[in-house]
Amino acid sequence: MQRVFSGIQPTGIPHLGNYLGAIRNWVTLQKDHDCLFCLVDMHSLTMPWSPEALREQTLASTACLLASGIDPTRLYNQSAVSAHARLGWIFNCVSRLGWLNRMTQFKDKAGKNRENHSAGLYVYPNLMAADILAFHATRVPVGDDQRQHLELANDIAQKFNHDMGVEFFPxxxxxxxxxxxxxxxxxxxxxxxxxxxxxxxxRIILNDTADEIAQKIRKARTDAEPLPSEEAGLEGRPEARNLLTIYAAMSNKTLADVLTQFAGQGFGTFKQALADLLVETLAPVADETRRLMDDKAHLMQVLRQGAERARAVSEPIVSEAEKLVGFLR
Known part of the structure; x- marks a missing residue:
């Protein structure tokens, strides 16, 4: 069974994009993979943060992931497992400045004011590599925007292996x-x-009530044209494409099927159908999230137990990496 690692920043309740892009896929992956799902609270420090908000958001994110169907034994917060930071420092010393200079996400996030951003934002791809390789994970669910960071992680792993004369990191x-x-x-x-x-x-967040979901869909921006029968008719209509894409993803249909279903109809009819579909799927998640948030002691216990499991997996791997670089153990 292959090991999968994935993480999400606890910067608030996940939204619909997080659910369709990651969380729903995690629920499926955990059925036939050895999965670890991490609330990457250390990465949250790379941008301005509030300590009180970070604590609250980490618990809220935990509640939402559990309500979405994530196995509680596979979930933990990054800062509770020292292997991340220890291997992250080693990778800071293995990674090359030229590699980091090519990372487009740093340029996008820092913008013109890059000199005032934290060093953590610059080197966080090295920590992301450590997040994965501390567990010898071989598969990572990512979007296209993270593909470059995964390529960097493989470059770091290969350089470590070459420099140490071993085949250690996969x-x-x-x-x-x-x-x-x-x-x-x-x-x-x-x-x-x-x-x-x-x-x-x-945005629709995963603890929105049924009324809030319906209201946001009703007010979602659209245009005056009816829905087309073919994808070519969505050219230059990003809002229409977005709502149709959401419907297709939530109903497990293709965009072509959804266009056929609603061809020629106005947005009034379509938005009602989309709101009904979202409420049916997400309202139970929101209800369970709110219930779990009322028992923070339980959420803390889930994270503690998940961290124990994560430490049991990562400790032998990172301890061996430390021996390989010459640390006394």
Whole structure:
């Protein structure tokens, strides 16, 4: 059985894009893989943060993942397992500046003000490599925007193996679902759905009530044209494409099937159908998330037990890596 590692930043309740892009896939993967799912709270420090908010958001994210169907024995928070930081430092010393300079996500996040950003934001791809390789994970579900970081992780692993004269770290294979939904903002179809968008109307979060889900879909931006029968008719209509893509992903249909189903209809009818579908699927997740948030002691216990399991897997691997680089043990 191959080992899978994946992580999500606990920067608030996950939204619909996180659910369709990652969480739903995690629930499927855990059925036939040895999975570890991590709330990467150390990565959260690479951008401005509030300690109180980080603690609360980590628990809220835990509740939401459990409510979505994640096995509690596979879930933990990154900072509770020292192997991440220890191997991350070794990889800081293995990785090359030239490799990091090519990472496009740092350029996107830092923008023109890169000199004022933390060193953590610059080197976080090295920590991401350590997150995976501390467990000798061989498969990682990622979106296209993370493919470059996975390539860097393999470069780091290969350089470590070469420098130490061993075949210790395995090759990592990206798991990119062939039809993964790219969910965009409900207010602007050209931008990804994001927790950081200032408009709460731009996203559906996984603890929204049924009424909130329906209201956000009703107010989602659209255009005046009826729905087309073929994908070519979505050219230049990003909001229409986004809502149809969401419907297709939630109903496990192809975009072509959804276009055939709603061809010629207006958005009033379609939005009602989409709202009904989202409420049916997500309202139970929201209800369970709120129930779990009322028992924070239970959430803490889940994370503690998950961290114990993660330490049991990672400790022998990272201890051996430390011996290989020359640390006394």
């Amino acid at each position: 090759l990592i294979e990206p798991l990119i679902p062939p039809h993964a939904a790219r969910v965009m903002s409900l207010r602007d179809g050209s931008k990804k759905m994001s927790k950081s968008d200032p408009s709460a109307q731009s």
